[in-house]
Amino acid sequence: APVENGPLLETLKSQVGLFSNKSEHYSAQVRPPGTSRRIPQTIIIGVRKGGTRALLEMLDIHPNIVVAATEVHFFDWDENYVKGLDWYRSLMPFSYGNQITIEKTPGYFTSPQAPERIHDMNSSIKLS
Numbered sequence: 829a830p831v832e833n834g835p836l837l838e839t840l841k842s843q844v845g846l847f848s849n850k851s852e853h854y855s856a857q858v859r860p861p862g863t864s865r866r867i868p869q870t871i872i873i874g875v876r877k878g879g880t881r882a883l884l885e886m887l888d889i890h891p892n893i894v895v896a897a898t899e900v901h902f903f904d905w906d907e908n909y910v911k912g913l914d915w916y917r918s919l920m921p922f923s924y925g926n927q928i929t930i931e932k933t934p935g936y937f938t939s940p941q942a943p944e945r946i947h948d949m950n951s952s953i954k955l956s
């Protein structure tokens with residue numbers, strides 16, 4: 829008979845995922861003690877088809893780096909930008925104070941609005 833996926837099993841699976849350093853699990857709602865979601869200190873802005881996913885995944889191997897699971901399209905899509913910085917931050921993985929949060933959205937490179945919006949958020953952010 830198939831095993832039923834009850835709430836306990838789901839909780840255990842998400843907790844295991846949180847500590848496995850796999851970015852696709854970071855959206856789980858269980859917050860490890862001492863962590864919070866932080867706005868990225870580094871953004872990979874492009875270019876499209878430039879190997880940005882490969883770069884993000886290589887960086888994600890480092891224990892002091894956490895990465896957003898998906899392309900967020902916060903600065904280039906108006907319908908996301910109007911949702912505000914708290915919405916943007918809510919999509920970031922949980923991190924400790926010594927970890928750098930990175931997201932990659934290659935669409936930022938060709939967006940006329942993205943440079944000014946990113947500068948408004950953090951004028952000394954690192955771009956890649």
Ligand SMILES: Nc1ncnc2c1ncn2[C@@H]1O[C@H](COP(=O)(O)OS(=O)(=O)O)[C@@H](OP(=O)(O)O)[C@H]1O
Pocket residue numbers: 875876877878879880881882934
């Ligand atoms: N090291 C290295 N050398 C050569 N090519 C590489 C490398 N790493 C990634 N890739 C290729 O880059 C393509 C994906 O780039 P991106 O992740 O930037 O794509 S995207 O813009 O986010 O869609 C994708 O190419 P396509 O499969 O033609 O799309 C990857 O195969």
